[in-house]
Amino acid sequence: MSLLSEHIPVLQVAVPLLSAPLCSLLRGVRLPWLLALAVSWFAFAISILLLIQVMDSGDISYHMGNWAPPFGIEYRVDVINAFVLLIISGISAVALPYARLSVAHEVDPRRHGQFYTAYLLCLTGLLGVTITGDAFNIFVFLEISSLSAYVLIAAGARQDRRALTAAYNYLVLGTVGATFFVIGVGLLYMVTGTLNIADLAERIRPLADNRAVQAGFAFIIIGMGLKLAMFPMHTWLPNAYTYAPSTVTVFLASTATKVSVYVVLRFLFTVFGPAYGFVGLTFEYIFLPLAILAMFIGSTAAIYQTNLKRLFAYSSVAQLGYIVLGIALGNIAGLTATVLHLFNHALMKGALFMALGCVALRIGAVSINGVRGLGREMPWTFAAIAGAGLSLIGVPSTVGFISKWYLILGALENSWWPVALLIVASSLLAVIYVWKIIEAAYFGVAPEGRGPVAEAPLEMLAPLWLMVVANFYFGIDADLTTSVAGKVAATFLGSGS
Amino acid sequence: MSTEMALALTLLIPSLGGIAIACAGRYPNLREAITLITASVLFAVVISLLQEVSGGREPTLALIEVVPGLPLMLKVEPLGMLFGCVASGLWIVNSLYSFGYMRGTNETNQTRFYICFAIAIASSMGIAFAGNMFTLFIFYEILTISTYPLVAHKQNAEARSGARLYLGLLIGTSIGFQLVAIIWTWVAAGTLDFTIGGILRDKIDPTMLPILLALYMFGIGKAALMPFHRWLPAAMVAPTPVSALLHAVAVVKAGVFTVLKVVIYIFGIELLSETGASGWLIWVASFTLLAASLVAISKDNLKARLAYSTISQLSYIILGAALASSLGVLGGALHIATHALGKITLFMCAGAIYVATHKTKISDMQGLGRLMPFTFAAFCIAALSIIGLPPFAGSWSKWYLALAAADAGRVLVIAVLMISSLLNVAYLMPLVARGFFRPAPPRQPVGAAVTPGARFGLAEAPLLCVIPPCLTALGCLVLFFYADEVVDLLRPIVG
Helix, strand or coil: HHHHHHHHHHHHHHHHHHHHHHHHHHHCCHHHHHHHHHHHHHHHHHHHHHHHHHHCCEEEEEEEHHCCCCCCCEEECHHHHHHHHHHHHHHHHHHHHHHHHHHHHEEEEEEEHHEEEEEEEHHHHHHHHHHHHHHHHHHHHHHHHHHHHHHHHHHHHHCHHHHHHHHHHHHHHHHHHHHHHHHHHHHHHHHHCCHHHHCCCCCCCCCCCCHHHHHHHHHHHHHHHHCCCCCCCCCHHHHHHHCCHHHHHHHHHHHHHHHHEEEEEEHHHHHHCCCCCCHHHHHHHHHHHHHHHHHHHHHHHHHCCEEEEHHHHHHHHHHHHHHHHHHHHHHHHHHHHHHHHHHHHHHHHHHHEEEEEEEHHHHHCCCCCCCCCHHHHHHCCCHHHHHHHHHHCCCCCCHHHHHEEEHHHHHHCCCCCHHHHHHHHHHHHHHHHHHHHHHEEEHHHCCCCCCCCCCCHHHHHHHHHHHHHHHHHHHHHHHHHHHHHHHHHHHHHHHCC | CCCCHHHHHHHHHHHHHHHHHHCCCCHHHHHHHHHHHHHHHHHHHHHHHHHHHHHCCCEEEEEEEECCCCEEEEEEEEEEEHHHHHHHHHHHHHHHHHHHHHHHCCCCCCCHHHHHHHHHHHHHHHHHHECCCHHHHHHHHHHHHEEEEEEECCCCCCHHHHHHHHHHHHHHHHHHHHHHHHHHHHHHHHCCCCCCCCCCCCCCHHHHHHHHHHHHHHHHHHHCCCCCCCCHHHHCCCCCHHHHHHHHHHHHHHHHHHHHHHHHHCCCHHHHHHCCHHHHHHHHHHHHHHHHHHHHCCCCCCHHHHHHHHHHHHHHHHHHHHHHHHHHHHHHHHHHHHHHHHHHHHHHHHHHHHHCCCCHCCCCCCHHHCHHHHHHHHHHHHHHHEEEHCCCCCHHHHHHHHHHHHHCCCCCHHHHHHHHHHHHHHHHHHHHHHHHHHHCCCCCCCCCCCCHHHHCCCCCCCCCHHHHHHHHHHHHHHHHHHHHHHHHHHHHHCC
């Protein structure tokens, strides 16, 4: 057993990776799903063990094949990536029980083996990006997750052919992003001769004025900015989320962009550090305005959407604005908000897209007119949308409130008054688009020709409500999440100065 | 039963009652019995707490720490006790009235109505007994959200747009201003606990105090300070029991109650009077007071007139707080109780008239007093109480407010109070005069149901619509003689 526990970090990635080809061999509908489910739960268990271990006894360094870093590949787990690993595998563990019926409804039954193979690869990629301590390895896993994500999005083509163009668009932009990232890593390698992140951080310290380092920094931030859908590089996101199968939207919306945020955090704070003149400047002059624009343009665009999946996709653009804003604030409270919101936003959007998947299962398309009067016929589903919607608005006693609380504290700490007011103003935009749905569902009249609609099956409602309850639980007792996030923020800012 | 237990029960009873009502939805009689029992048990528990508080104790219950240093906490103090008693006591009367009204007008979705009502009362209890500003804010928001379905009850276009305005203004002001004020307070003072004497002394630059106060006052949209008052008339599309309890008692009183809490326990009246930070508020409140009265005169729809009257009366309480003296605060707090009794009576009478005759316009109500003498008598008593004539309860709160203004040497404020009383006469008494002194209209029974008193040539609404307003009107009279007890209860808050 002790032999195994030593290898926990590598199991986190190796198990999903190796089970993916196995999955492609499985026939039928049930077996591939069962395998993916088992792997997800295993990965979740591992990530819990990792987080406990890291909280108890500090960072873990795992040397791949026993090659000592910086020559070999190192897996390095500290509080932040243990936390992100937990988010990814946790969402996957909840999304898969939900997935069976939804995928059976939306994806070609002959392709389920391939679908779950792509899903496992995507999971592998996201976990790999997070756990690895090697800059080039990040690129490799990033490509694994992206390529499989294109496949997953394109699987929505059975429902709507536009999924193909959405996937293609994402493919082109995603590849540009990944290429920028690898160019940036290449520039850093050229100057420092190392790819190990910890080593890179040390060697880069005296090179602040080096043009190649600065160019590398710019390439990495822009490349990852594309992947995390930072405004104005968000254009791939709404279509991708709208036309992907419901399960894929749940999974990608809650995890993929979060992982990119993690990479940005890692490079900003571990590798470069805010003490570098040019890094600090980007906070105030690039991240801050872009974040605020994202908050307002994303939310405003969401108000005018009629397709509900697209509505929440635009809302994600706005929410990513909050996450970037936390970075831009550059203080402990702001960074705590960023890390918290990685988790909190995964909970909200996970719940909302799951609920939309339930609606899609019953009535097909999810348009604002289609859901009129459905609140009575699908009471649990729409109660979930209302609950998660309140969280999205940031009503107290939900997780959304906790994130905003720290974000505003961070703004006030910098005495950035207007920013604090803009944060609350943008929450008010969320009220409008959430309430549009509530009003249609509860006080609207059913459109002509829609027969009676049954509530979604328990198998989908249970995971959905698990997420909704989590939205409230972690909003009322935020001790656990805030202490982890606070610890992360303190390490980042402590190590940078 | 320990006092902590009782405190927790004030939240649990109405919440559990709401669940029970949901389960009993199919059996109207059972559902309404549960409502009544829940209301009565809640009132009994609140009264048991009242004995603790008048004994000088302050039961406290810490629930959970949300983020470090920010607990959810309940604590009973005299002001909250008063609000809690008023809201829970009037819920009983209002429940009886609701049964009569909702059945009399054959409203749909009655189960949803009673559930939301119970949740709204639970959140009012949370507001009344909140131990810090954060807890209060949470219940404040729950109250807004739980009353939204009540306002949108009729589900037609008018109800939907009214409810939209209601939600938009209340959520908008609370998140846009109040939340900012709360966070600012937390950053400056490091605590949000309600403390006598305030928590802001020496924590914040005195020149910033008026700005913080403004964020609070306009952020507490439920107090309907102009220009954020439009939600209250918009909410009048709701069925009358909702207007009666929520928009004369629970919701609006939650607003002015929060105003008093902020002034007494966050700023501290001494700090405000030393720095003069609330000077501007006196004029904004005075303006709201007079302007709303003038608008009320121009309204022919009875409920709309009462709504503007409420806006005006709420500003009396804000005015009391703005004067930042012990007399002003006492007068304001007393006005919470006296106005609640008076205004709920007026609304219930308006509803009774609607149930009996389906009339909503004052100009159509000629001579109705002869057909509905009990309803109109109750209306008359409540109107006199609101105007502030002895021997009715409303006279005391106005008396204290006038004393406070005189004490502060603000002659203009006294003038405002007097003019406003005259305006009250002008918008409330015409209905009484029309009702009693114009000839009665030919009798046209509206409902098929047999109405009480028909034998004597009367055309009252069903008994359950008539008895509750008579009870509360009687309350206006009784409270006049027991106002002293209320003032004694409140005395500790001004030190």
